[in-house]
Amino acid sequence: MPTQAFLEIARVDARDKVLGRAQYGADVKLPGMLYAMLVPATVAKGKVSALDVAPAMETPGVVQVLGIGDFPALRAEISYRGQPIALVVAETVEAAIEGAEAVTAVYETAPYIPLMTSPGAQRVDAEGFNTGDVDRAFQNAATIVEGVFETPTQHHNAMELFGTVAEWTDGRLTVYEGCQNLDAVKAALMKAFELSPDQIAVKSGQVGGGFGQKSPPKIQTFLVAHAARLIRRPVKLVTPRGQLFHIANYRPRSVHSIRLAANAEGRLQAIIYDVVQENIPDGGFRSTGYHEDIARLYAIENFRATAGDIHIDRQMPRHTRGTHPFPAGFALESVIDEMAYKLSKDPVELRLEHEAKNDIVAGQPLSPHFLNDCLREGASRFGWSRRLPEPGSMRLADGTLVGLGVACGTFGASMSASEATLRVRADGTTRMISSGHEMGQGILTAIANVIIQGLDINPDRLEVLLGDTTLGPQLATVGERGTASCVPTAAKAVEALRTRFAELAGANPPAGNLHQQLARLKRPYIEVKVSELAPGQDASAIEAYRTGGRAGTGPDYPGFTSMSYIAQFVEIHIDATTRRIRMPRAVSIADVGRVVSPRTAKGQMYGGVVWGFSTALREESEVDPRFAGYLNDDLADYVMAVNADIGEVDVGLIDKPDPRINSVGVKGMGELVMLGTAPAIANAIYHATGKRIRKLPIRIDDVL
Structure with missing residues (x-):
């Protein structure tokens, strides 16, 4: 592949999305399809002692009510509020909803713990991490800063809800749903229904927003598939957002x-x-997991981390975009900023002085990276030099307080073994069968750009296929490993095809593009299939990839560790009277190795700044301790950033390849893009007011 920067191309999926042709899980319509609705438990903990489905069965349009005893996945024991206890299947969505509302249950309740702060909640310690001589360093310290920082429970709220359609045909199951990890879903369904690999297909052409929530197999997938098998008709379930708040994964407090x-x-x-x-x-x-990335961000050799869980009785928390480094980075980048003030140093300069060269977690060198370039470029674009260092010293003519803040973030650069098949035809078409999931992040465009830059083909007749287990194994698109795995494989396929064609054409190839050359050589097509490994992997990783096993690795590889980096700069305005907080400007600069799809990469960065703003100043899932349920379980009450909240956002990419991680030098960026924004905002608020805020989200009353 060429080592120069990739040219920008339009999103290959844009036209279908604009015209409404892109199909998501909830868009699938099949002949004779029925509609389902879950019946959620109304207690936080206990047991279902009786379930009355008779009124639901009398509801016009209801075909079947399946409850405890009908499903292996449904249990009488209740572990959290909202846990499904029945599924109503009907001819229409309206009938399914009405039937679900008619189902009643009698419960034997048990005591429960809704919050970390509830009576009876206890900490369970986990394994820690210790390197260097921390005690000696603190004994000899001239300056110490410390603080306790809190981040709230937050929910994902992807635009596409959990939509599942299941159909059985001649003993073969086909499932359509938005998913980030089709192979895991397929493996779970194979086990649940005792099916062989060729008896099941899972399809997710478009995920419709994932952010970690659509990675693990969902309970509704099993329920819908089981209902379709029993009733012998296709069944669709689109779970309402209010129910998703209670059953889907979320970011824990x-x-x-x-x-x-x-x-x-x-x-x-x-x-x-x-x-x-x-x-x-x-x-x-x-x-x-909280310490693993932030311990690699700066050159601070002595690091002691301890961790623990406080057990609660709600549904299971899990990965959310930014995962561990987002909340951990809020704490670290806030105390870094506070230390800069105590040392009378510029916050940018303090970070520049502590560029990390070594990974103290894995005990090996870091791959070449460019965090300091991000800081310098960001400071230049932002106009950091105009900052007056004294808190409260910058104001507009009308008295509005002005604060400038900076913060950084890092996320591990992971990869996975993968395969791809590339076919170029004499009729002018090209097809790439790849692996992974299109969540809107641009993986289709990135793969297409590799092919377009590497081969002389018709770009408007290129088809990239992924997100379908009938095409082959589908790697989990999580933890920033999607593009970083698929793109090197695509690059290898391009090189293999070029080599194959050179052997075919000989010393004097015919004129024209690749399609025309094949036609003149009277070859209908040329095809290659390749596999690619992450550093340190062997053939067992490809076998794991092919059989649904664990094929991912990183960010610590044999002999080096690779990370992605970002620097965030924000300007905050606080009204002198109402204390309303606004963000008129933000600059975000990232080091993600080689940038393969500039347009979609920048789009991710814009989205990261918006989500970072939203997590810093808007988002919090409010738990009612009386019921262990969520009060603001819809888009009206779960407050998120909107257009009017976001000012001018300038994004940039360093675009220098990591030479050690893969042949293209590309690293992931999906989770990275929101890191640093929340602490940059908190640091800007301190610069504006002199008040250090240590919890999220930051409200107006926090700056009074």
């Missing part, structure tokens, strides 16, 4: 206690960091 030490020369010496989060017993979201 977390509390971060952090101490930072500096010596007499102003060098950062050590960190003591403790984090606790809400979780369910045996929950899969590790509290030990």
